[in-house]
Amino acid sequence: MKTRWGAVGRAVKLTILSIIAIALLACVCVLHNRLCFDGGENYTFYCGTSSKDCKVVTAQYSAAAERLLLKNVCGESIEADFHGLESILEKYDGKVVFEEEFSDGVNYYCSANLPYSVYLNGQEINLHVCVRGDRAKIGSPIIFGGY
Numbered sequence: 818m819k820t821r822w823g824a825v826g827r828a829v830k831l832t833i834l835s836i837i838a839i840a841l842l843a844c845v846c847v848l849h850n851r852l853c854f855d856g857g858e859n860y861t862f863y864c865g866t867s868s869k870d871c872k873v874v875t876a877q878y879s880a881a882a883e884r885l886l887l888k889n890v891c892g893e894s895i896e897a898d899f900h901g902l903e904s905i906l907e908k909y910d911g912k913v914v915f916e917e918e919f920s921d922g923v924n925y926y927c928s929a930n931l932p933y934s935v936y937l938n939g940q941e942i943n944l945h946v947c948v949r950g951d952r953a954k955i956g957s958p959i960i961f962g963g964y
Contacts, residue, residue, distance in 0.1 A: 852880055853931050853957045857895030863961045864889050873962045892933050894956030899948050905955060914940045922949035931957040
């Protein structure tokens with residue numbers, strides 16, 4: 818009898834070690850796929866291989882968890898209260914490359930320390946800030962689908 822329980826004990830230990838290894842692997846995957854932005858509202862992912870086939874997916878629950886289920890993520894954005902461009906640029910180590918005014922707001926196209934990028938007007942852009950009044954949409958590389 819002692820031998821049989823010894824085999825069961827080893828199987829239980831092996832199962833526990835396997836579960837721990839899977840949990841560690843999941844943590845590494847989550848950290849690797851961390852979100853571009855923290856805070857804000859309406860966390861949105863842009864999925865696709867080009868702007869033509871871009872699909873806009875707004876997270877319903879936990880953006881970090883939903884990120885793990887998406888394929889071909891090529892950008893992200895949030896909406897937030899606007900407290901000044903300088904605070905956003907400082908947070909993402911950004912610099913304004915060019916800006917564009919429109920009837921009720923301003924688009925700032927920036928270079929920043931973010932993982933996604935596109936080329937606009939021959940410049941690499943990876944942070945797009947659209948400001949309307951006291952609200953902003955902050956996206957990387959750019960905001961798809963308007964704001």
